[in-house]
Amino acid sequence: MVNVYIKKLVDDENLPLPQYASEGAAGMDLYAYIKNDLVIKPGDIKLIPTGYAVKIPDGYEIQIRPRSGLALKYGITVLNSPGTIDSDYIGEIKIVMINLGKNDYVIKKYDRIAQVVLNKIEKIQFLCTDELPITKRGNGGFGHTGI
Numbered sequence: 538m539v540n541v542y543i544k545k546l547v548d549d550e551n552l553p554l555p556q557y558a559s560e561g562a563a564g565m566d567l568y569a570y571i572k573n574d575l576v577i578k579p580g581d582i583k584l585i586p587t588g589y590a591v592k593i594p595d596g597y598e599i600q601i602r603p604r605s606g607l608a609l610k611y612g613i614t615v616l617n618s619p620g621t622i623d624s625d626y627i628g629e630i631k632i633v634m635i636n637l638g639k640n641d642y643v644i645k646k647y648d649r650i651a652q653v654v655l656n657k658i659e660k661i662q663f664l665c666t667d668e669l670p671i672t673k674r675g676n677g678g679f680g681h682t683g684i
């Protein structure tokens with residue numbers, strides 16, 4: 538369990554804290570903080586505010602992921618999935634939603650639109666070299682091993 542500071546940016550006691558929908562849930566649901574219903578037309582991209590900012594510890598990231606039910610039933614997903622919340626970002630968390638479905642989709646205030654997962658990250662230090670170790674795969678990729 539990791540402690541994460543969270544700050545409500547809006548004066549609204551009804552806006553729930555992000556929360557796990559079940560005991561074993563990996564992702565914590567995020568709620569849309571919008572004043573009025575928002576229609577996303579097929580193909581449209583909308584930036585949805587959540588009303589919260591967080592400060593996660595250095596060495597961690599938060600990933601923003603779609604909810605599978607919205608994706609399967611309506612084609613509503615997170616365009617830049619997984620979106621990245623950096624440990625030095627203390628602005629409002631916002632969700633980049635896209636409607637890949639065939640119909641208009643209406644997002645209502647407090648709808649659970651995405652989920653977040655906290656991950657530990659390793660930092661890379663690149664070490665320049667003229668030779669990389671030989672591997673069986675070599676530079677074969679993108680379907681190189683067959684379907």
Ligand SMILES: O=c1ccn([C@H]2C[C@H](O)[C@@H](COP(=O)(O)OP(=O)(O)OP(=O)(O)O)O2)c(=O)[nH]1
Pocket residue numbers: 601617620621622623624626629630631632633
């Ligand atoms: O879905 C997202 C993705 C990012 N962010 C915020 C937190 C993140 O720390 C910051 C920057 O995100 P990212 O690094 O993906 O954006 P960029 O396009 O590379 O912009 P920047 O130059 O600001 O890093 O924007 C969100 O609120 N939602």
